[in-house]
Amino acid sequence: MVRAAAARGRGRPRAGEGLDLAHLLRGALDAxxxxxxxGTSVRELARRLGVSHALLTARFGSKEGLWFAAMEHALTLIEPAWRDSAQSPELDDLVVLRNAIIEQVLFSAAYPQVLRIMNHEGAIDSPRVRFVIERFANPLRPGVEALLSRLVDAGRIRDVPYATLHYLAVAGGGALYANPVEAALLGAPVHPDTDTVRAHAETVADVLIAGISAAPPPAR
Structure with missing residues (x-):
């Protein structure tokens, strides 16, 4: 320990050294x-997280840089579910679609901040909303569309506009967690356990699949 400290030299630690980055980015998502x-001040966020304003600036460059980093931190967790939906030849395509929808809803339960943030950003053209679309949505879209096309060509689902399916799965399935006060007033549990969240995700997937199916949905 002494040798390591001596090698680093005296003075303040380097920007970001010893920083719990996941905790910081989760706090940024909350804010x-x-x-x-x-409405978010980086200075106020620094106070809230117990770090210096200078550290945040040095680590992320700007408030927008912090926004990009926070959203990337969250969205990279759901990215594999949709990317893998186009690369699962061992599973039935309708099962693959159902599984991806379930994972999307589970993600929304774990990170309800993302849908709340997109509710702020989605109505206004900005580099932030374009970052989400260009970094995550557009690269995943060809694979998802290929999956949907196979199902349409096989006569198993109706030809549904891509944006319609996106909002039904993302906003429709996740709204229960993005709007907890409204959901509680409608009778949803305030602190749902894992089984309750999973049951909601599966219900959303089954209703959505049944709605677009040209035939009965597959057995679980």
Whole structure:
């Protein structure tokens, strides 16, 4: 320990050294979800997280840089579910689609901030909303569309516009967790356990699949 400290030299630690990055980015998601981009101050966020404003600036460059990093931190967790939906030849295509929808809803339960943030950002053209579309949605879209095309060509689902399916799965399935006060007033549990969240995700997937199916949905 002494040798390592001596090698580093005296003075303040380098920007970001010893920083719990996941905790910081989760806190940033919370702040942007609560107040929106314009209503979030990096200085106030630094106080909230117990780090210096200078450290955040050195690590992320700007408030927008922090926003990008926070959203990337979250969205990379759901990215594999949709990417793998185009690369699962061992599974029935309709089962693959159902599984991806379930994973999307489970993600929304774990990171409800993302949908709240996109509710702020989705109505206004900005580099932030374009970042989400260009970094995550557009690269995944060809694979998902190929999966949907196979199902349409096989006569198993109706030809549904891509945006319609996107919003039904993402916003429709995740709204229960993005809007917890409204959901509680409608009778949803305030602190749902894992089984309850899973049951909701499966129900969303089954209703969605049944709605677009040209034939009965597959057995689980």
């Amino acid at each position: 942007f979800a609560e107040s929106g981009y314009d």
